[in-house]
Amino acid sequence: xxxxxxxxxxxxxxxxxxxxxxxxxxxxxxxxxxxxxxxxxxxxxxxxxxxxxxxxxxxxxxxxxxxxxxxxxxxxxxxxxxxxxxxxxxxxxxxxxxxxxxxxxxxxxxxxxxxxxxxxxxxxxxxxxxxxxxxxxxxxxxxxxxxxxxxxxxxxxxxxxxxxxxxxxxxxxxxxxxxxxxxxxxxxxxxxxxxxxxxxxxxxxxxxxxxxxxxxxxxxxxxxxxxxxxxxxxxxxxxxxxxxxxxxxxxxxxxxxxxxxxxxxxxxxxxxxxxxxxxxxxxxxxxxxxxxxxxxxxxxxxxxxxxxxxxxxxxxxxxxxxxxxxxxxxxxxxxxxxxxxxxxxxxxxxxxxxx
Amino acid sequence: xxxxxxxxxxxxxxxxxxxxxxxxxxxxxxxxxxxxxxxxxxxxxxxxxxxxxxx
Numbered sequence: 001x002x003x004x005x006x007x008x009x010x011x012x013x014x015x016x017x018x019x020x021x022x023x024x025x026x027x028x029x030x031x032x033x034x035x036x037x038x039x040x041x042x043x044x045x046x047x048x049x050x051x052x053x054x055x056x057x058x059x060x061x062x063x064x065x066x067x068x069x070x071x072x073x074x075x076x077x078x079x080x081x082x083x084x085x086x087x088x089x090x091x092x093x094x095x096x097x098x099x100x101x102x103x104x105x106x107x108x109x110x111x112x113x114x115x116x117x118x119x120x121x122x123x124x125x126x127x128x129x130x131x132x133x134x135x136x137x138x139x140x141x142x143x144x145x146x147x148x149x150x151x152x153x154x155x156x157x158x159x160x161x162x163x164x165x166x167x168x169x170x171x172x173x174x175x176x177x178x179x180x181x182x183x184x185x186x187x188x189x190x191x192x193x194x195x196x197x198x199x200x201x202x203x204x205x206x207x208x209x210x211x212x213x214x215x216x217x218x219x220x221x222x223x224x225x226x227x228x229x230x231x232x233x234x235x236x237x238x239x240x241x242x243x244x245x246x247x248x249x250x251x252x253x254x255x256x257x258x259x260x261x262x263x264x265x266x267x268x269x270x271x272x273x274x275x276x277x278x279x280x281x282x283x284x285x286x287x288x289x290x291x292x293x294x295x296x297x298x299x300x301x302x303x304x305x306x307x308x309x310x311x312x313x314x315x316x317x318x319x320x321x322x323x324x325x326x327x328x329x330x331x332x333x334x335x336x337x338x339x340x341x342x343x344x345x346x347x348x349x350x351x352x353x354x355x
Numbered sequence: 356x357x358x359x360x361x362x363x364x365x366x367x368x369x370x371x372x373x374x375x376x377x378x379x380x381x382x383x384x385x386x387x388x389x390x391x392x393x394x395x396x397x398x399x400x401x402x403x404x405x406x407x408x409x410x
Contacts, residue, residue, distance in 0.1 A: 089409075281376070295407050296409070298410070
């Protein structure tokens, strides 16, 4: 498969809208493409697109995701850039996985079993696709497809806790001077922010800080009672587990009821594994200097890596600064360079590596 | 092939196919070391991990 054909695959993937929960059309497209290229391809029980190639004593899982955040971006080329929703997060990395596996399979010397997975609902609190995959495989190596740049390796992600805080009470006349549910919810959010600031004292790195975000705000009533709800997203440092974060949140909001919608702990891996070494070599050979990254976001690596206990990292073309933005695009040359890096890495770890 | 950790001066055993840019751990002090050059062999503290926003 030529670089041009690889780009055509990525463009076709971007042209199929696939916000979380609506990945079926893209899954069907990918399974047919992978089957055409010799993969054993299928859609699993939760809707993940899966393609397997090669046989051997080792299994490598290439774990991407098909879903994107909402927001249509006109698909177009501008100079050396391809624009569209999912270009970097994370159809670019997933396309790179599929193309690389197809190339190795076509050469006929694939020394291991490669499992490419396009997960559903990575962008949703449920992470449904990854939780399903976590129980199905026990790979020797795992590469998660997220934008790190062609010369970057993501070795850790913050944890995450998404919750709804609900405050209720009997309704009263606003002229009576009592705090409404909406006002008490606003007060709760102020306490969350100031509590996070106190937690973050002497923590200069964003990775080590507790980062709260208010992502939704609603209120209403039925004439007798009134209510207000806050959607809160906490980004967690490695030393704050989801259970501790939930308790911390409850402490801040007092009377409010905290309902957790989804949570994963932070994860940081070693950068001295054979997998990291193979990437460092391949990036060096391609003329780059490996960069090692800790991300303030969260990915499916948080879900699978603690369970699999194998060398794992996240890698993929694209600048994560464009994640979820209206300017999301990928630099085409970067996409192609990542194909060469991935090809060399999979060859090396598939053939067996020194510990 | 052996080397000395620049942090704790403990001995480090190295693979024959070592390559510039690899990061290796010191078994004694746990420091992460980067192979700065293979010939002559030179080890240094590995570069700082960078922070990056997003996924």
